[in-house]
Amino acid sequence: MAAPAALFAPVSGPGGSGEYYRCLAIARALQARCPELDIHFLIHQEVSLERDERFHYHPIPDSPTKSVGEVVEALRRIRPSLVLFDSAGRMTQFRAARRVGAKLAWLSDRPNKRWKGFRWRMMALLDLHLMAASGQANPRLGLLERFKLRFFPRLRTRFFSGIAPAPDADRRRALCQAHDLPESDYVILAPGGGGYTHQGRPVPEIMLDAASRIHEQTGLACVMVMGPQYRGDSHEHETVRVIDSLPTEDLTQLLHGARLAVIGAGSMMTAQTLSLEVPAVIVPAGGDDQPPRIADFSRRGLATAASMDEQSITDAAVALAQDPDRQRQQQQAVHAVGIRNDVVDVAKTLQALIEKHA
Known part of the structure; x- marks a missing residue:
């Protein structure tokens, strides 16, 4: 049997690259827990970013949100056990991830992205919604968010603070x-x-x-x-x-x-x-x-x-x-306010999704 695979699809472009580096830190922590896991990244073809030689990189012409067909084709080709979209992506791509049998995770790091993760259509597809809450001592779901979650028992939510490698x-x-x-x-x-x-x-x-x-x-x-x-x-x-x-x-x-x-x-x-x-x-x-x-x-x-x-x-x-x-x-x-490095806990959460897929 082929090794399980995880696909990361962060926002990427000629300006900022924080989403990619956040995903890279998560991917490294995840592979430390799952050495057999094949890890893939979708990145903008014109952007120069640090790459990890252990991972597979697939260039796309723009950020994932604007490269709809290329992302769907990558999903069909890789057939991952897990897909993590970090602040990027469209419903067509999310549906494609479900069609190939992948567990689907969405990471939101600002209010409009969090709102997107709580749209009815999105919640029907997601398995996990990771929400950035840096600087919040006791982050909580809103009343409407809690109400909506009652209709989607499969969907899990998790807050995280910082994502960074450990000091050495x-x-x-x-x-x-x-x-x-x-x-x-x-x-x-x-x-x-x-x-x-x-x-x-x-x-x-x-x-x-x-x-x-x-x-x-x-x-x-x-x-x-x-x-x-x-x-x-x-x-x-x-x-x-x-x-x-x-x-x-x-x-x-x-x-x-x-x-x-x-x-x-x-x-x-x-x-x-x-x-x-x-x-x-x-x-x-x-x-x-x-x-x-x-x-x-x-x-x-x-x-x-x-x-x-x-x-x-x-x-x-x-x-x-x-x-x-x-x-x-x-x-x-x-x-x-509890700002901390949650990279290991996020990796554990994703590992649990992959194990459910198996």
Whole structure:
């Protein structure tokens, strides 16, 4: 018999890539629990992303939502035991997944995507709805959601907080040595995917200029991770360590050792950073979901907000770097609302679906 297969279909495109990296972390945790599992990804054919050599990658001309026929054909060809759509997909594709006998999971990371998962037609197809609830101490289903679930006893729902690889002190030490960084007490800046622009300038270049100013004003070593989708020419700097991109596991290690982080406010990046309880400045690095997240996290003291310009980023980062009390307050606020890394628990939930399929 053929080995069971899982297919991940995250949003992917030239801008952000948080959904892909979230799925990649989940896939790695799932394979650690199910070594015999064949794991497949559908990704935009023109996007350069970190790939895991153990997994199978299938290029499609656009994001899954806009590549209806290609996704349906991939489902027919792979015939997976499990399909996870992360913020992407159409009803035609969901029905195709059911026709090949797959268990169907939907991941929502913002209110409109969560609402989609609770539409009647969608609920009739789903086996699992994973809902991001980063920054919510006790997330709960709404009254209408609970009412609707009574009609679909097969459908399970689960909240999760952050999704990130686990910290590894030895790996962090090796990374710091490779990039000429102290093993702790540095500032890391990372926009996320790195593919967005602001007022005609690539976002990573704005953050790189801010990194230079932060170093000048604090004396702290600064490392700038430009992002896998950055396409500019800034690959070196006199005073800032510049890294074009890092595997998600390595980015986690560098975040874990930082005094503070300046990050784009994407759902994956914020969850990854805050789950490690790293004091953070968050900036709108691209995507309509980021400004509301910044306002919410800033209001609740989970992170410090800054706008997308060098001076605002510098002022916010320098003030936070020089104020240990504010750093502790942020860490305590993050801990109090239960932001954590749920990657293993999500993998367990998906494993249970695959076992039901068998």
